[in-house]
Amino acid sequence: MECAGYFLCLLVLQCLVPSTRSYQPGDCNLSFQSIEIQKDVVLASGQVAVCFGTATASSCHGACPSFTASSIYNPAGLTKKCTCCREKEMITQSVILSPCFDPNNGEQIVGEYFMDEFQQPSGCECQPCTL
Numbered sequence: 001m002e003c004a005g006y007f008l009c010l011l012v013l014q015c016l017v018p019s020t021r022s023y024q025p026g027d028c029n030l031s032f033q034s035i036e037i038q039k040d041v042v043l044a045s046g047q048v049a050v051c052f053g054t055a056t057a058s059s060c061h062g063a064c065p066s067f068t069a070s071s072i073y074n075p076a077g078l079t080k081k082c083t084c085c086r087e088k089e090m091i092t093q094s095v096i097l098s099p100c101f102d103p104n105n106g107e108q109i110v111g112e113y114f115m116d117e118f119q120q121p122s123g124c125e126c127q128p129c130t131l
Helices: 006-016
Strands: 028-042 048-062 066-070 078-097 114-128
Touching (some): 028 078, 028 114, 048 078, 048 114
Antiparallel strands (some): 028 048, 078 114
8 A cells, every 4th residue: 555645644544443442441330310200009908009209220321342343354344342331230129119199089098108129230331232
């Protein structure tokens, strides 16, 4: 490959070589937010109710390295690497839903509550992308 000038050669090579940026572990982080919950439930007494609650839920956010590059070594002609910021481990979070209301008349059901659970990440990391 013959170049018209040294600068032009460097520019062309920079475009052809995939980025080698080093991603730090801090690029994929666990974050927390408060969520409001409303759920139709059957109480221990057998009564149908609508219960409300608030919980702190976690999620994964960040940037992870991904690229597609031409390759003479791969039969498809491309080398691909895709990583996503995903959960490393999951934990079960319990939440008490209270107050509860009778859906027929809207009155509060005094002294009743509903215990519910949901899964949430306890840690995050860059992992191969999947659905």
